[in-house]
Amino acid sequence: MSAPPRETSPRIVIIGAGFSGIGMAIQLERAGFRDYTIFERADEVGGTWRDNTYPGAACDVPSHLYSLSFEPNADWTRLFAGAHEIQAYLVGLVEKWKLRDRIRLGESIDEASFDAVRGEWTLVTDSGESVRARVVISCCGGLVDPAFPKIEGLGDFAGPAFHTARWRHDVPLEGKRVAVIGTGASAVQVVPAVAESARHVRVFQRTPAWVLPRMDAPVAEKQRQRFSTSPWRLWLRRMRVFWASELRGPLVWLDSKRLSAPIEKLSRRFLRSQVSDPELRRKLTPDFQFGCKRILISDDYWASFERDNVALETEAIARITPRGVETADGRTHEADVLVYATGFEVGFRSPPFEVRGLGGRRLADVWAEGATAYKGVAISGFPNWFVLMGPNTGPGHTSVLVYTEAQMAHVLGALRRLRDEGLRYLDVRRSVQERYNAGLQKRMSRMVWKTCESWYVGPDGSNHSLYPGPASEYVLRTRRFDRGDYEAARF
Ligand code: NAP
Numbered sequence: 001m002s003a004p005p006r007e008t009s010p011r012i013v014i015i016g017a018g019f020s021g022i023g024m025a026i027q028l029e030r031a032g033f034r035d036y037t038i039f040e041r042a043d044e045v046g047g048t049w050r051d052n053t054y055p056g057a058a059c060d061v062p063s064h065l066y067s068l069s070f071e072p073n074a075d076w077t078r079l080f081a082g083a084h085e086i087q088a089y090l091v092g093l094v095e096k097w098k099l100r101d102r103i104r105l106g107e108s109i110d111e112a113s114f115d116a117v118r119g120e121w122t123l124v125t126d127s128g129e130s131v132r133a134r135v136v137i138s139c140c141g142g143l144v145d146p147a148f149p150k151i152e153g154l155g156d157f158a159g160p161a162f163h164t165a166r167w168r169h170d171v172p173l174e175g176k177r178v179a180v181i182g183t184g185a186s187a188v189q190v191v192p193a194v195a196e197s198a199r200h201v202r203v204f205q206r207t208p209a210w211v212l213p214r215m216d217a218p219v220a221e222k223q224r225q226r227f228s229t230s231p232w233r234l235w236l237r238r239m240r241v242f243w244a245s246e247l248r249g250p251l252v253w254l255d256s257k258r259l260s261a262p263i264e265k266l267s268r269r270f271l272r273s274q275v276s277d278p279e280l281r282r283k284l285t286p287d288f289q290f291g292c293k294r295i296l297i298s299d300d301y302w303a304s305f306e307r308d309n310v311a312l313e314t315e316a317i318a319r320i321t322p323r324g325v326e327t328a329d330g331r332t333h334e335a336d337v338l339v340y341a342t343g344f345e346v347g348f349r350s351p352p353f354e355v356r357g358l359g360g361r362r363l364a365d366v367w368a369e370g371a372t373a374y375k376g377v378a379i380s381g382f383p384n385w386f387v388l389m390g391p392n393t394g395p396g397h398t399s400v401l402v403y404t405e406a407q408m409a410h411v412l413g414a415l416r417r418l419r420d421e422g423l424r425y426l427d428v429r430r431s432v433q434e435r436y437n438a439g440l441q442k443r444m445s446r447m448v449w450k451t452c453e454s455w456y457v458g459p460d461g462s463n464h465s466l467y468p469g470p471a472s473e474y475v476l477r478t479r480r481f482d483r484g485d486y487e488a489a490r491f
Pocket residue numbers: 057058059060061143148149150151181182183184185186187204205206207294317341342343344453454455
C-alpha cells in the first residue's frame with residue numbers, strides 16, 4: 001500500500017487579523033505550520049481595538065488576563081489598559097512575528113466552498129480572485145459590525161451622527177451638546193470621557209444597567225520592571241485575576257436570586273456613593289437580575305450624572321429629527337452631535353459570508369434554527385473549517401481570550417492529525433456535535449441570561465453566544481483534540 005502524501009504543513013487561510021487571527025498565526029508559527037495567509041478586510045490589523053477608538057475606550061477585563069498567555073506583556077501601564085495600548089500590543093506582535101508579509105490587508109473573503117474530492121476549500125475574495133486552502137480558520141470576531149437602533153428618522157439628524165465603533169475624531173466636542181443613545185459597556189466608558197470636554201451630554205437610557213467599580217489604577221514603573229525581570233510574577237498576576245473571576249462566576253451566571261442578591265446590594269451601595277439624588281438613583285437602578293446583561297464596570301459612569309453638564313433621559317425615543325432626539329412625550333432634545341452607543345450585530349449567530357460545505361450545504365441553512373458548533377470550533381458537514389470565537393464561546397465573567405486560546409490548541413491538534421496521517425479532511429461527527437450542544441442547552445436553562453433581553457440571546461430567546469459554565473471547564477474540554485470525535489477522510 002502506498003504511503004499517504006505528506007505535507008509539512010497543510011495550506012491554511014486565516015480570515016481576520018484581530019486578536020484571534022493574530023494569536024492563531026503566532027501559534028501556527030510556534031508549531032511549525034508555516035504555509036498560511038491571513039485575509040483582513042480592513043486596512044490595518046487589530047479588529048476591535050483598531051475600530052473602537054472612542055474617548056475612554058479600554059478593556060473591562062484586567063489587562064494581565066486580557067492578553068495572550070503565550071505573549072505576556074509586562075508593560076501594561078494600567079490595570080485596565082486603554083484601547084490605543086491594546087492596539088499597540090497587537091501591532092507589536094505582528095511586527096515581532098513578522099506577520100505583515102502574511103497579511104493581505106483590505107481584502108475580504110466573500111464566499112467559501114468545499115471540494116470533498118480534493119479536500120480543499122475555495123475562497124473567493126471581493127476582487128473575484130479564487131484562493132485555495134486545505135484548512136480555513138475563521139477569526140472574524142463576534143461583535144464587529146455596528147448595530148444601529150430601529151428608530152424613525154435615523155438619517156435625518158443635521159449634525160454629525162456616528163457609532164462608538166466608528167468614532168469621528170474630526171468632530172471636536174468642545175462646547176457642543178452631545179446626545180448619547182445607549183447605556184451598555186461602550187456607553188459607560190464614553191459618557192464620562194465626553195463629559196470632560198462637551199458643553200452638555202444627554203444620555204438616552206432604555207434600560208438601566210448594573211455597574212460595579214472598576215478600581216482602575218496605573219501599574220507602577222517598579223512593578224512593571226519586576227514583571228519584566230521575573231516573568232513568574234506576571235504569570236502569578238494572571239492566575240490571580242483568572243481564578244478570582246472563576247470563583248465569582250456562578251454569582252454572575254446562575255439564575256439564582258439568592259446568589260445575585262449580595263452582588264446587587266454591592267452595586268446599589270456603589271450607586272448611593274456616586275449619586276446623591278434619590279430620584280436619579282431610582283432611574284439608574286436596574287430591575288433585571290444581576291448578570292443577565294453584560295456586567296458593566298466603571299469608576300465614573302454613575303458619578304458623571306452628578307455633573308452639571310450631564311443629564312439622564314429615560315423617556316423612550318420616538319424619532320430622530322434634524323435638530324436632535326424627540327422623545328415619546330413630544331419633547332425635542334436639541335443636540336449638535338449624536339453618538340450611537342448601541343452595540344453590534346452579533347456575529348456568533350450567523351456565517352460571516354456564504355459558506356458551502358459537503359454536498360454544497362449552506363452554513364446559513366444549517367444555522368437557520370440557531371448557530372451551533374462542536375466546542376464552538378468545528379461544524380459537522382464543514383470539514384477542515386475551524387472557527388475561533390464561534391457559537392457559545394463567549395464568557396459572562398472573564399476574558400474571552402482564555403476561550404480563544406483553548407480553541408487555538410484544538411485547531412493545532414487537528415492540523416497535526418491532518419499532517420501526520422496525511423488526511424484529506426477531518427469532519428466532526430454530527431452525533432458528537434449534537435450531544436455536546438444538547439448538553440449546553442440543558443445547562444442554559446439554569447442560567448440567568450434567559451431572564452431578560454440582551455445581545456446574549458436571539459429574538460427567540462435561545463442563547464448561542466455564551467458558554468454556560470466555568471472558563472476552566474471549557475478550556476479542559478476544548479484544548480485537547482480528540483480524534484475519535486471526528487470522521488477522517490483519506491486521500
Ligand atoms: P450593548 O451592550 O449591546 O448596548 C447597547 C445599548 O444601546 C443598550 O443600552 C441598549 O439598550 C441601547 N439601545 C439599543 N437600541 C436602542 C433604542 N432603540 N433606544 C434606546 N436605546 C437603545 O453594546 P455595547 O455597549 O457596545 O457593548 C457590546 C458588547 O461589546 C459588550 O457587551 C461587551 O461584550 C463588548 N464591549 C467591551 C468593552 C470593553 O471591554 N471595554 C467595551 C465596550 C463593549 P437596552 O439595554 O435596553 O437594549
